[in-house]
Amino acid sequence: MFKNPFSQNCTCWICLEESVFDSTWIRHECGCNLQVHKLCYLHWLYSINKSYISKNLVTDNLNLVTEDDLKRTICHLVDGHRNLHREVSLSEFLNSLPFVRPKKKEPVISSVNIMSILGINYSIAFRIVRSPTSLPVEFAECPQCKSPVVNQQITFRSQSFFLELFYWTKSFIRNTTITLTLVLSTLNVGKWWFKIGIWQLRYLFPENVLRVILDTSTTKALNVYGETMNGLVSIPQVTRFLIFGFPLCLMGIRSPNLTLNGFKWLYSLVLTVRAGNYNSNSTKLLSRTLSACNICMLLHSVVATPFISKYYEHLIKIKTPYFFPIDRSLNAFPSHRYGDVIIKTSWYDTLFETILWPAVGSMVGGKLFDFVTWIQKEFGLNWSPSCSPNDCRMIFNFVGCGVTAFARQLLNMWVSYMRTKELKQLQESIEETMK
Ligand SMILES: [Zn+2]
Ligand SMILES: [Zn+2]
Known part of the structure; x- marks a missing residue:
């Protein structure tokens, strides 16, 4: 049977x-x-x-x-x-x-x-x-044969499929980024960083705009320069700064690191000055777009971030995760770090996300662009912006990046909520068994 x-x-x-x-x-x-x-x-x-x-x-x-x-x-x-x-x-x-x-x-x-x-x-x-990593007696032994009952510590997880998916994605990102970083660190890091910078800039800016920003007759030449050390040195200083600094500037937007944050403002200042040279149809379109981006970033850090931190603080204070015991020293805990307690954002997350950000943002921007043209056709709206189709697409790239960042933030808030629910479940069942 x-x-x-x-x-x-x-x-x-x-x-x-x-x-x-x-x-x-x-x-x-x-x-x-x-x-x-x-x-x-x-x-x-x-x-x-x-x-x-x-x-x-x-x-x-x-x-x-x-x-x-x-x-x-x-x-x-x-x-x-x-x-x-x-x-x-x-x-x-x-x-x-x-x-x-x-x-x-x-x-x-x-x-x-x-x-x-x-x-x-x-x-x-x-x-x-200090660092709860092991017990004095790690495994209980079987009453019959005296060998450990289990070979690996048993684990608890909530039933949430999305939390599990998020967890595995995060693990995948961590492993990929660390491996790639280790591999690339054996090669010429400067060259690769330069390539990443150009690759990201190309996603955001069309070729004609990029030529003005980087002050070059064609950006293809930069590819060739980037191949050798001598070539890199021969690139004008400001252009080099703009290319090397771009990934760092994006990291400054993503991570709460104060140095990177300061760098972000320096970079956008230099970029805005350079963008002033681009004046198609005398609309100052690029400068205006960048200024709008700066205002959005400023509003985000001044208005939105305190609210979001309050949300995370609330989650932590009502659920008290076991790894974050609340005591008197908590008052000294900087409030902007609360977002980092339940879901930790490490250097590898920041690196991975910021490298892909322009590509994803431009893809989302493209979809939005298609959607808007579809609406125009469908409802017979006649909206003819004064900018060229290329410039229009660029604005949508920026909007796409903004939408992506917004979605990422919402995802983090939602996952944090799910995670605190899971922690509560875990802690309560453990609390129960140990009465
Ligand atoms: Zn046994
Ligand atoms: Zn039992």
Whole structure:
């Protein structure tokens, strides 16, 4: 008789409840035919660690690790989406590659015995309190065969498909960007940065405008100059600044970094001065477009950003994520950093997004352009702007970039909301098991 293993009835040997196997259960991976609820397992793991700590990590008059610290560590370890709020370091990234992954850890028991030297206990306490990455007893052992019940720490995730999709996209972006950065850093970085700058400028500005901005007879020549170091040096200084600085300027718009922010204003000043030379049909179109962009950026940072920060602050204060304990020092926390707490924007996110931004913005702008012409045709509107079709398309590129940035911000706000909901679920169920 064929028996579907997924509709098997399980009995939790801790609480003795019986039900059909689903994601709330774990099977013993040691080989014994035992099943246990995830939450029951966690409760068990928690009590093992608690008794270990009360035996070993308490000095005469102070407790090195409090119960809250332990709870926080467990939350961190079982949080399936924890990379959303933390930066993955380069060494962690390298360790996650299949061919450099370290060998499986030694059985826990032996390491626990060694760890009972006081000095090392301090280091465990430090790891739990400062950077919750591991427990003194990482895995509970099977009552029958005494080997660890699971080989990998169990994780909790909410059922939301979009959150999962966002998480995997973010992981993909991180891995791609770090890999590409490592590869490109072995090549000529300056050359590649120059190429990226020109490539981005071409998406935003049509050729005739670009010629004026970059002060060159044809931008194709710049491609050739960019190939060699001598060529790069022979490009006029302001042109070089405009090309090299463009990706940095976009990064300044995307990231809250103060240096990049300052650079953004310097860059747009130089660009606006150069744009004054472009005067097709004496409309000063380019200067006006750039000024409008500057006003939009200013309004965004003065009016919109405080509101958005308030929203994130509100989310954090009502849901109190485990990795952001609220205490008195919170008043010193700069309010514009709240947006970075639930969903962390790291250098790789900023780099990836700003490099693709003009391309995506121009694509969105193109669609908007088509849409507007379609509306004009369909409703017989007769709107003839005084600018050439090329200039018109350029304005739509800018609008497209603005729309993209707006959509990205909305996405971040929505995902943060979903994530706080997930965190609340996670923390409540862990809180419940550990009463
Ligand atoms: Zn149970
Ligand atoms: Zn076993």
